[in-house]
Amino acid sequence: MSSDTKNKAFNKDGRRSGKGSDKTKPHDSAPAKPGFAARAAATKILAAVIDRKTPLDGMLDAEGGNPAYKALGESDRALVRAILNSALRHLPRIEATISSLLDSPLPEGARALHHVLVVGATQMLYLDVPDHSAVDLAVEQANRDPRNRRFAKLVNAILRRIGREKQDILENVAGVPAMPAWFLSRLEAAYGVAAALRISETQLEPAAIDLTVKSDAEGWAKRLNGVVLPTGGVRLAAFEGSIPSLEGFNEGEWWVQDAAASIPAKLFGPLAGKRVVDLCAAPGGKTAQLILAGAKVTALDQSANRLKRLSGNLARLGFEAETVGADMSKYQPDELFDAALLDAPCSSTGTTRRHPDVLWTKGPEDIAKLAALQERLLRHALTLVKPGGIVVFSNCSLDPEEGEDLVARLLADSGNVERVAIAASDWPGLEAAISPLGAFRTTPDMLPLTDGFASGLDGFYAAVLRRVR
Known part of the structure; x- marks a missing residue:
């Protein structure tokens, strides 16, 4: 692992040792780059989920949700949702990636820095976001946060390393169970190790859209490009658009379930x-x-x-x-x-x-x-x-x-x-x-x-x- 992408050792107060560790200039007064607000919102909400155990749905509510999220336009809201869902699905693998690129763990008080790195790495490893955009905006997040300014170069180095070695990283962490250890152990006890790992892998994929129909499941499957399930419902193929725009919704012929x-x-x-x-x-x-x-x-x-x-x-x-x-x-x-x-x-x-x-x-x-x-x-x-x-x-x-x-x-x-x-x-x-x-x-x-x-x-x-x- 090359020394330019590893962090220097941390002192007990959380500062990096070595000359020049605090030379990063503050950027508070400069206008934020496009896309910054969405990443900042994602980071705040991720922190609330992980550190304060706040349910995600409420924070993403269009009316009563997180203020940083509500202030965004719809395209940025969609990006925030994509970042958060991917980060939470893959979190053990993302954290394993970040840890592998650090000489020593982040200090205990560096949770804000941790979340910036997770949001950046999520975009690069699991979303179709240009690497340079994810890196630049993560570095700007670090520079704009007094707690993280001294780590801006570290953020840049870690994320650029992820960009260069993306495929190798994904292969290396593929065996890391994508669930917290406490729950994986309960699944293993209940279902066995092999089944627990299958469940862990399955939950990485978003849920399908299933419908319960009043009648004629075969007919609705044909009309909506779906397939009839053993439950008698209909599963839709992946599609872009809104559920209310589909045939039969306004007529009350089916409901999502x-x-x-x-x-x-x-x-x-x-x-x-x-x-x-x-x-x-x-x-x-x-x-x-x-x-x-x-x-x-x-x-x-x-x-x-x-x-x-x-x-x-x-x-x-x-x-x-x-x-x-x-x-x-x-x-x-x-x-x-x-x-x-x-x-x-x-x-x-x-x-x-x-x-x-x-x-x-x-x-x-x-x-x-x-x-x-x-x-x-x-x-x-x-x-x-x-x-x-x-x-x-x-x-x-x-x-x-x-x-x-x-x-x-x-x-x-x-x-x-x-x-x-x-x-x-x-x-x-x-x-x-x-x-x-x-x-x-x-x-x-x-x-x-x-x-x-x-x-x-x-x-x-x-x-x-x-x-x-």
Whole structure:
């Protein structure tokens, strides 16, 4: 490794040793280069995700999001989203690359410098951004930040090295699991080393766009250049444009819903004429499925804003449901239901293809807290159905603590609940997702497709339970 691209040793105060380490001139007064604001916004938001565990979606909200993001034009916002999604998907590999080019680790107080390097390296390794642009703007970021000015030459050297050796670097880090170690170890314990690595690789690709259709899946697949999935939905080929511009959207013929998310509502059996409560119902995709199956649905959610969104989604589809704003853990209906769907709040670790920040904003303690909450909600949900009534419990977590372990514990200590096993023969094409105990367990590496269609689906768990008396 050539000495001109390695950093000199750091003193204890975080300054580089050696002559000339602080000669970089400040650039605060000069106008920022085009594209600077987008990189600065990406760096700030990345820091909030990694260091403060702030969820990404809220910061990228067009109305209530991060001020630096909201101040950008749409093209720059798109660039920020691309940088952040790629950085969070590939973060262990990016950090391994940066570490390999340093003589000694960055000082503990140099988190701002770390994020500048990550944003620059992300553009060069994983996005179609000219190397010179990524380097120049990263150096300008360093020069404009009093904490980082003395490291501007280091930023320049590290990123130029990445540009020169890009292909070798990508090959060298290809074996680095693209997940934080804490979560990878949990996947290995649950699924085995080989499966955990497959899941890790699969989540590097963005999620496909899946649709649940009211009818004629084959016809809609043909009209929208899609393919029919084993779930009965339609997966679209990659396309540029907006979902509302597609045929059938305004007419309410379909709605966007990941293939795995569409499974729980299909596990009840015949629903025509039955009273069903959809607990934690917003944004309404599963509610719509239950209505489509002929159920009389009560949609419950604690958030008034989320219920408003649900009602709007149902209106576009031409569906109606009774909506109730309530904390489901305290909800007591006047009359017990025939069935209940509890798609419970969870760690969302099965959705990292579309939410790559999840593994960086959650930890083992969050999984434990959420599993405890889910168990309380599930035990209450079972009191809302008549004797003989069905409760489908589901979530989009990959962790057994939130799924298999929770249900096993409930069945072991309750004499009033029994499992209704799901038959693999009822799910051709997804047989591998049915566990030996008859529960659904999808992982992102399932559902391989060809002919230009993206493979995979969200990680989901679903179990069917019956109240005995």
